[in-house]
Amino acid sequence: MELIFILIIPIIAAALSLVPAGKKFAPGITVAGAVAVFILALRTAFRVVAGTELTAVKDWISADGLGALIILLVSFVGLTAAIFSWGYIEKMVGTGSLGRLRRYYCRYNLFVFSMLSIPILSQVSLVWVAVELTTLLSVLLVSFKNTAEALEAAWKYVILTCMGAAFALIGILILYWGMHIAGGGLFTWKDLVKVAPAIPPSLLKTAFIFILIGFGTKIGLVPLHTWLPDAHSQAPSPICALLSGVETTTVLYVILRLLPILEASTTINTGNWFIVSGLVSVGAAAFLLIQVKDYKRLFAFSTVEHMGIIMVAAGLGGFAGHLGAVYQILTHSLTKSLAFFAAGSVLLLVGSRNIAKVRGLIRISPLAGGALLLGGLAIAGAPPFAVFLSEFSILKAGIAGGHYLAITLLTIFIVIAFCALMFHINRMVFGNPAPELVKPTPALPLPMIISLVLAVIPVVLLGFYMPTTLNKLLLQAAASLGR
Amino acid sequence: MNNKILFNLLQVMVVMAFSPLVKGVVDRLKELVQSRCGPSIFQPYLDIWKLFHKDEVVSEQSSWIFRFTPYMVFVTPIFVTLLIPVLTDYPLFFAFMGDMLGAGFILALGGFFATLSAVDTGNPYGPMGSSRTRMVGLLAEPVFMTVFFTVSFVAGSTIPYIVQKVWIMPLSNFFEPSHILTMIAFIMLIIAETGRIPVDNPSGHFELAMIDESKGLEYSGRGAALMKWGGSMKFFVLVSIFLNVLVTPWGLAQGNNLGEVLLAVPLILLKIFAFIIVLVVIESSFAKLRLFRIPEFLVAAFITSVAAMITRFL
């Protein structure tokens, strides 16, 4: 039952946000809805850990271990981003029309709804529709600022991802055909895994390649990633957190669901496909991180890098590899949202996205500087934060599995990315502030501070302590990736 | 055997006699569609008769090519007539002398001489038109080749009579996508080769814009008459290749007697008339393409023929 409410609440919140009832009504409704969804997601996670799967409508709406994890992540980042938006968007819109503000929250809620529906829906064809909806409902959010660059970024975003979605569509249709030949059944993830050994390998391979190209465009696999730095930097920061943190994760979830289906056939070397595409992304992102001039693009390239790492982890195979992938998904979502909240605070204070213009942040605003430093360190993979632990577990799994070349390359790329990130963050946070920045800076709005704190807690906590329920959820999620 | 030679000669005479009529009908119909009166449909006959009775003026600077070309342009369509189905659907006496590719090359020979002769006199407009004609011809060749390759490969032979039997005798073959696409490509080819709108304006008098008309610029008297007659015969021949090989097998004489063959004469004229209606509609609906857009038109024809080939073989 919770699953149905998880889907309905954002829609109601979206409709209510359009009610012109004052400045605080729309953000308030959004935050309230996000809190409700988060509580329901926690309940779902607990129930899934206790049993094996939660079913609301058989074969249409259900959630297993991996699904519950993604729902939890989406709802958490949705909550923190909603709180952040309360302060940030108010500042951005200023004294302008409230209609724009209301439209923002309405689209925000619809966007969160579309992302929540991806792990909940069991029918693969509906999942494709949901992925398309996440693109379409977020386009106008990306172009919210209405500058020429924001519009250009939004255009590239919509064109490239819709192109990818069309490729993925034909992949899914070929998969359906294959399932039909193999004996039928319903077009759900579970039934696909069951009939997978009987599907002709050439059909499976063609479908996989189309879906990899198609949805790979959406998660930012090189060389189809060109829209990602633009869209993820031009959008307002809470939207960037949603886009980088969870939207790419949900589409990656769809690709990972293909893993047990593909491993049924011995002729397709799925692991290699995943590892190679992942390594290309990590490598390209690591080098591109060096020459970045805009700190939001910095974090966007870091998203490309992490998506590559998760693909490599999934390709390593075996329970350890899958566990590493799922763990990395968890830590990346939480940490990336923190990074973008920090970047948003910096943008509000400094007014420019240029790295060269930001100096000595820690002196200007200890809060923003500290958050940026924490976020940067965490996302780069420094101990004692969560990302370090997950990357380490992936490397361990790789060495245990014997993929020495892949792990060596991965380590080199991660180190290069770490150095590049640290170089840029260092320049921004420390040093002497430029004279025009030392004037008394306005304080950050309270909602932004609250969301920063909320985002920091799990990032720091998971570096030391993993709650048992969460651990069990991760184990269940990893199990659903294998056969 | 004797009948076959007779029918072959009859075919040639039909082409020679009726091609100016076809030209006249096209011109008259085009004018009527554009709400004008138009010349009489027998006007080309009167023009040719008048020209035969005039003196010829030949430039001193021109060579033998200039004098030889009108005969060439007149004779090549006649040779082609011997090879293609115009009145009968079984091969006639000379039909095995050449196949469709041979017919194409003979027509190209006539066009080659016409191009050279336009350059021969030293008139500035002649070479301009010649170079444009060559450009159009160059781009039209791949279309020609692809269409005939597709059609002949399927029929297993390049002789038009055999191709016709395989392609359009069974009615269900008519609706095959490769057939329809081949027809579209060939119509575009006819428009390009005979210089109709949208490639060229056949009734224009502006030398700077002429493509196909420029070959007859310098001729007078008998030469001009032969060029005109040869041009209209080329049109007749191309259209009858199109109709009898690719579109409609009906109305061709199937038996061996004279009565049937004579009956086929008005039938072929009727078919050509139906095609003329389509052509006039196309001509009146479009504007002439600018010169650098003509390659686009011809590439579109090429792609259509390649699509026909793909849908047939793959």
Add this chain to the structure above:
Amino acid sequence: MIAQSMTPTLLTQLNALTGGLFLLSTFGVIAMRQVLGCLKMFILQSLFLASSALLLSYYHSSLHLLAVAAITLVVKPLLIPYLLRRTVGDKVTSRREISQVLNIPTSLLIAAGLTIFAYFIAKPLIAYSGAGGIIIGVNLPIGISALLLGAYALTVRREAVPQTIGILSMENGAFFAGISIASNLPFIAELSAAFDALIIALVMGILIRKIHERVGSTSVGEMKTLREV
């Protein structure tokens, strides 16, 4: 039953004819210079898609496919162009695009190459088609080639509306292949996919209008401010 009024061979011939014309209209999307011409080619393509769905509904005697054909007929040739023209405005749709990345003859030749590549991809898959082999053998390669041609049109065009039409024609191609290989997909999936195409047109139309208002032209290929170098 409806299926017996048309003999199988005539039905397959008509289906192949629709397929050939569908392919030709996809070439037309690449070859047209005018934005309005591009849109007309897209309308033609959608009409052929709907008629193919109609033919297949006769062939499989399936009411479900008939409903799909009806939805396609209403949404794609009618609603989407109307929506696009309303949201984008007349000034943008009456443009003609003078320069593309490659000129039209080269584009058409590359398009022919892509079509052959699509047939190459589809070849090993057709072996599994079984009873519906004649139809799948025609529809699947044409659908995949329409997909690739739409992606190509997307990269080569510089104006916004032709790029949108490229995306919509990619989806048309995927559906053209889909109605033959996955003819009994759950109805709600087809309905939501058609609805989704509508939303694509709406969202992109709004975005194009915003771009036009802000930047003054919709030549999105020229917008290159966000670059790495």
